Amino acid sequence: MTSAQQRRREIQAAIRDAAIREFARNGLAGTSTAAIAQSAGITKAQLHYYISSKEELYQDALGHIVTEWRDIFFINAPGDDPASTISAYIARKIRHSLDHPDVSRFFASEIARGAPEMGEHWGALKAAxxxxxxVxxxxxxxxxIAPLDPLLFQFNIWAVTQHYAEYEAQARVLMEVPEGAALDLDRIIAEATGLFLARCGLVERG
Structure with missing residues (x-):
């Protein structure tokens, strides 16, 4: 890869990350390309060199999130030991939510308004x-593992692991963690892991 190609990829990634931040906070209608450009650290003219519209960028962001979540799904973990596989997935999912809270907030916002832009992305999500x-x-x-509803089990994992991103303000107030300080990752992961391993009839491994 040439330096020019690398630079182009870096700018595209910066634009996508900025778009996710802005869409998470203001939605599609409330976000302007000027705001996205400013958040990405480029000019509006530069932004429009890489995209044709904010609607196109919104679709790109949704597709990126669906692909990214599929990549960390437990179906991609090696081995066939449920306890270690589920534990690793929960830890990855919580870490991702805390490291990239706007990803969860953006997706949740889209779903909460009826998912009008999700049409072309449902196929990939359903397949995963x-x-x-x-599995x-x-x-x-x-x-x-104990008998359970596989689909609802996944829904419940998503709800718990994304809670600390989507409801961060509530978590901080109730856990008495000030803005800027890190939430207790080990505590959160241990509680969530124990919850889901218990539902599976498994004993958490020390």
């Missing part, structure tokens, strides 16, 4: 969920 269902069903059939 169906693959995960198959969980395999564990159940093999007697490795």
């Amino acid at each position: 969920v169906q693959d995960a269902n198959a 969980i069903e395999g564990w159940i059939a093999a007697g490795k």
Whole structure:
């Protein structure tokens, strides 16, 4: 890769990250390309060299998030040990939510308004969920975990692991953690892991 190609990729990533931040805070209608450009540290003219519209950028951001979440799904973890696989997935998901809170907030905002822009992205999300269902069903059939609803199990994992991004202000107030200070990652991961391993009839490994 040439230095020019590398620079182009860096700018595209900066634009996407800025767009996610702005869309998470202001939605599609409330976000301007000027705000995205400023957040990305480039001029509006530079921004429009890379994109044709904020609507196109919104779609790109949604697609990026769906792909990124699929990449950290537990179906991609090596091995077939439910306890370690679920534990690792929960830890990755919580770390990702705390490191990239605007990703969760942006996606949650889109879904909360009825998901009008999700049309072309549902296929990839459904495929990932169906693959995960198959893994969980395999564990159940093999007697490795207690019987449960694979789809609702995934929903519940998402709800818990994304809570600290989507409801960060509430978590900070109730956990008495001031703005700028890190939430207790080990405490959060341990509680969530214990919760879901217990539902599976598994004992958390020390």
